[in-house]
Amino acid sequence: xxxxxxxxxxTDINRQLNFYQKxxxxxxxxxCIIFGFDKTNLKILLIKRNFEPEKGKWSLIGxxxxxxxxxxxxxxxxxxxxxxxxxxxxEQLYTYSKLDRDPGQRTISVxxxxxxxxxxxxxxxxxxxxARWFDLNEAPSLIFDHDEMIQKAIARLRRRAMTxxxxxxxxxxxxxxxxxxxxxxxxxxxxxxxxxFINKVNSLDVLVKLNEKDMTVSRKGAxxxxxxxEKYRKKVEEDxxxxxx
Amino acid sequence: xxxxxxxxxxTDINRQLNFYQKxxxxxxxxxCIIFGFDKTNLKILLIKRNFEPEKGKWSLIGxxxxxxxxxxxxxxxxxxxxxxxxxxxxEQLYTYSKLDRDPGQRTISVxxxxxxxxxxxxxxxxxxxxARWFDLNEAPSLIFDHDEMIQKAIARLRRRAMTxxxxxxxxxxxxxxxxxxxxxxxxxxxxxxxxxFINKVNSLDVLVKLNEKDMTVSRKGAxxxxxxxEKYRKKVEEDxxxxxx
DNA sequence: AATGATGGTGTATAATCGACACATAAAATT
DNA sequence: AATTTTATGTGTCGATTATACACCATCATT
Numbered sequence: 001x002x003x004x005x006x007x008x009x010x011t012d013i014n015r016q017l018n019f020y021q022k023x024x025x026x027x028x029x030x031x032c033i034i035f036g037f038d039k040t041n042l043k044i045l046l047i048k049r050n051f052e053p054e055k056g057k058w059s060l061i062g063x064x065x066x067x068x069x070x071x072x073x074x075x076x077x078x079x080x081x082x083x084x085x086x087x088x089x090x091e092q093l094y095t096y097s098k099l100d101r102d103p104g105q106r107t108i109s110v111x112x113x114x115x116x117x118x119x120x121x122x123x124x125x126x127x128x129x130x131a132r133w134f135d136l137n138e139a140p141s142l143i144f145d146h147d148e149m150i151q152k153a154i155a156r157l158r159r160r161a162m163t164x165x166x167x168x169x170x171x172x173x174x175x176x177x178x179x180x181x182x183x184x185x186x187x188x189x190x191x192x193x194x195x196x197f198i199n200k201v202n203s204l205d206v207l208v209k210l211n212e213k214d215m216t217v218s219r220k221g222a223x224x225x226x227x228x229x230e231k232y233r234k235k236v237e238e239d240x241x242x243x244x245x
Numbered sequence: 246x247x248x249x250x251x252x253x254x255x256t257d258i259n260r261q262l263n264f265y266q267k268x269x270x271x272x273x274x275x276x277c278i279i280f281g282f283d284k285t286n287l288k289i290l291l292i293k294r295n296f297e298p299e300k301g302k303w304s305l306i307g308x309x310x311x312x313x314x315x316x317x318x319x320x321x322x323x324x325x326x327x328x329x330x331x332x333x334x335x336e337q338l339y340t341y342s343k344l345d346r347d348p349g350q351r352t353i354s355v356x357x358x359x360x361x362x363x364x365x366x367x368x369x370x371x372x373x374x375x376a377r378w379f380d381l382n383e384a385p386s387l388i389f390d391h392d393e394m395i396q397k398a399i400a401r402l403r404r405r406a407m408t409x410x411x412x413x414x415x416x417x418x419x420x421x422x423x424x425x426x427x428x429x430x431x432x433x434x435x436x437x438x439x440x441x442f443i444n445k446v447n448s449l450d451v452l453v454k455l456n457e458k459d460m461t462v463s464r465k466g467a468x469x470x471x472x473x474x475e476k477y478r479k480k481v482e483e484d485x486x487x488x489x490x
Numbered sequence: 491a492a493t494g495a496t497g498g499t500g501t502a503t504a505a506t507c508g509a510c511a512c513a514t515a516a517a518a519t520t
Numbered sequence: 521a522a523t524t525t526t527a528t529g530t531g532t533c534g535a536t537t538a539t540a541c542a543c544c545a546t547c548a549t550t
Contacts, residue, residue, distance in 0.1 A: 178527080
């Protein structure tokens with residue numbers, strides 16, 4: 001069972017695995033699945049392509065990796081160029097490499113997902129002239145393997161939302177309990193029980209209830225809450241607390 | 246809020262995101278985190294490099310993506326070339342792109358993890374002359390960002406083992422309950438209660454107890470079990486069953 | 491016959507989850 | 521002024537799930 005430690009790899013194997021041809025170089029792209037929430041529905045930001053291939057079709061926002069940046073930076077740059085936004089939560093998802101995924105040329109694409117509070121970030125300027133928010137279940141079918149990317153992104157978003165406090169990235173700083181519940185119902189695509197939800201959220205003890213009501217939402221008005229990031233951080237650090245909804 | 250649908254992207258943005266330079270092409274590699282289990286300990290397979298850079302240091306097994314294959318195929322090929330094994334469980338993990346991660350040249354690397362039952366797969370032949378299994382916590386420090394890759398792989402393995410029946414990939418076809426428990430204790434890096442573990446496993450109702458004992462393990466011998474893949478598949482399909490340990 | 495090492499089994503308590511209904515506030519309507 | 525409308529806010533109980541825990545059986549060795 002034990003294997004000699006000092007022997008060398010054969011030259012054959014060395015060559016097979018580690019030599020490369022210029023022609024084996026590939027184009028690396030990033031594609032961003034941008035989720036947004038407008039206090040009611042979960043949405044996704046798409047653009048209509050004005051360039052070939054597949055000009056005129058809807059697609060995710062993407063771009064090519066440049067030689068002086070890493071993938072996270074490329075994803076951030078692509079998002080910023082098209083929306084003007086910075087400081088947005090982003091996370092790498094998966095790398096797609098089917099041979100014919102882009103009919104034009106061999107392209108390997110790394111998908112990222114981003115979370116945006118739609119109402120707090122008004123995009124203006126030229127960047128988004130051909131971009132549009134779609135309700136998740138009303139989005140058109142997309143080019144290449146972008147539909148598959150979205151499915152994987154939704155799955156990841158669901159998992160993350162249950163185990164990390166990332167939902168707050170999709171809400172304004174102050175939000176009502178109902179908005180938070182709407183968000184989770186949109187993400188999970190199912191109704192939740194109001195009292196159970198609130199009890200659970202409160203038991204996490206990471207929200208602060210303000211002495212301030214959102215009066216736009218009903219006659220009575222609803223108390224506003226904020227997520228206490230610092231308190232959350234400390235709980236994780238000191239008590240090994242983990243966010244579970 | 247609503248954005249015009251028909252407008253075009255500006256030429257500037259189009260150019261910025263979608264034109265590319267030959268020099269932006271990059272080398273794409275795959276690196277494999279190969280986990281093994283020998284009925285007692287969780288192990289990882291490493292090789293001693295006999296080529297530059299970092300010749301003589303331990304590293305993950307890796308290779309370059311070729312132009313006629315996708316990443317899954319590249320990972321499978323790399324594993325097969327070095328171990329002779331095929332039909333091994335593999336899963337893509339994460340893509341690493343720090344500018345200076347490989348001091349030699351700009352390389353983007355996609356990590357994969359693989360699961361192998363050490364005892365059932367005897368490697369022989371030249372492939373593994375400089376390869377060796379290491380206990381997880383006795384592994385040497387590795388080149389580049391390979392240590393980081395391993396940490397992420399362990400985290401993923403833990404999550405997967407709790408929610409998918411992938412542990413069986415690390416065991417021989419027939420195994421004892423104690424071996425299964427040892428496996429989970431190795432993966433989770435903590436002791437589990439014997440009775441609770443067995444009760445939980447049995448309640449999943451996807452193992453078959455054989456009329457056959459492993460007599461090597463004690464005087465009394467221990468019953469052998471097999472994972473009933475077909476039964477598992479049906480439960481998932483028909484009852485929406487999900488594996489949770 | 492005694493010893494030693496590992497296998498195999500069930501119950502009781504605590505914690506968590508999930509179902510469930512009514513009163514309150516305040517604006518709008520009559 | 522009274523009534524209607526609409527969304528807010530709040531607690532309990534039963535079911536399920538998770539956790540803690542101890543003893544006897546088997547059989548090879550001595």
